[in-house]
Amino acid sequence: MIIEARRLSRSYGNTLALREADLAVEAGEILAVMGPSGSGKSTLLHCLAGIFTPDSGEVWFGGRRLDTMSDARRTKLRRTAFGFVFQFGQLVPELTVADNVALPLLLGRVRRKEAYARAAGWLERLGLGELGGRRTGQLSGGQAQRVAIARALVLGPRVLFADEPTGALDSLTGEHVMELLVGLAREEGTTVIVVTHDARVAAFADREVIVRDGQVTNPFAGQAVR
Numbered sequence: 001m002i003i004e005a006r007r008l009s010r011s012y013g014n015t016l017a018l019r020e021a022d023l024a025v026e027a028g029e030i031l032a033v034m035g036p037s038g039s040g041k042s043t044l045l046h047c048l049a050g051i052f053t054p055d056s057g058e059v060w061f062g063g064r065r066l067d068t069m070s071d072a073r074r075t076k077l078r079r080t081a082f083g084f085v086f087q088f089g090q091l092v093p094e095l096t097v098a099d100n101v102a103l104p105l106l107l108g109r110v111r112r113k114e115a116y117a118r119a120a121g122w123l124e125r126l127g128l129g130e131l132g133g134r135r136t137g138q139l140s141g142g143q144a145q146r147v148a149i150a151r152a153l154v155l156g157p158r159v160l161f162a163d164e165p166t167g168a169l170d171s172l173t174g175e176h177v178m179e180l181l182v183g184l185a186r187e188e189g190t191t192v193i194v195v196t197h198d199a200r201v202a203a204f205a206d207r208e209v210i211v212r213d214g215q216v217t218n219p220f221a222g223q224a225v226r
């Protein structure tokens with residue numbers, strides 16, 4: 001298992017968002033996390049990615065305990081081992097497409113020339129080779145999400161976390177974005193955990209888990225949905 005969550009609980013004030021949720025994810029797996037609105041999907045994803053710490057329970061990544069790690073170590077691990085794609089790309093609008101994709105490399109002290117060369121390679125793979133010089137504020141939704149995918153993958157993460165990555169796109173564009181995301185993840189051997197409401201997005205996954213009332217109803221591979 002690359003990621004394991006054991007009996008995760010997390011509340012916001014009086015709202016119990018996760019109630020002893022379990023989940024196990026295999027390396028290289030593409031996992032869709034589905035379930036009703038407000039059931040705890042995003043909270044689960046944020047706990048797995050070490051963005052939130054759970055109130056109780058354990059999160060393991062590659063045999064290391066994530067939830068009890070120091071903030072500094074967890075932040076470093078998140079930067080190097082994890083990639084993120086959210087509903088709205090969260091690109092820096094004042095920067096160009098190439099700048100946005102090169103940014104994680106530059107922050108990781110990769111030399112400028114190499115960072116831009118690697119960014120250009122990823123943009124090419126995502127069919128964005130022509131758009132490197134454009135400001136990201138001037139992209140279509142589908143183009144922006146493809147840039148966000150390039151930026152998330154440029155450091156070669158072990159796990160890509162995606163929260164409604166196609167939520168702001170029309171269905172055809174959304175399918176194209178998912179096709180690219182899943183195709184690249186498979187080529188790279190990247191594990192993908194994608195939260196989605198959309199059955200067409202989930203159809204790209206190897207496995208689907210359902211979150212209900214803060215619990216994962218079928219947390220382990222091979223288990224039927226209850």
Ligand SMILES: Nc1ncnc2c1ncn2[C@@H]1O[C@H](COP(=O)(O)OP(=O)(O)OP(=O)(O)O)[C@@H](O)[C@H]1O
Nearest residue numbers: 012015016017035036037038039040041042043044
């Ligand atoms: N910052 C917050 N403050 C208070 N309550 C919150 C906060 N974030 C989430 N919640 C509550 O926690 C519960 C789980 O929320 P979460 O966002 O994890 O659900 P979700 O399944 O991702 O929902 P959606 O599909 O609508 O995005 C909900 O009842 C929600 O209202």
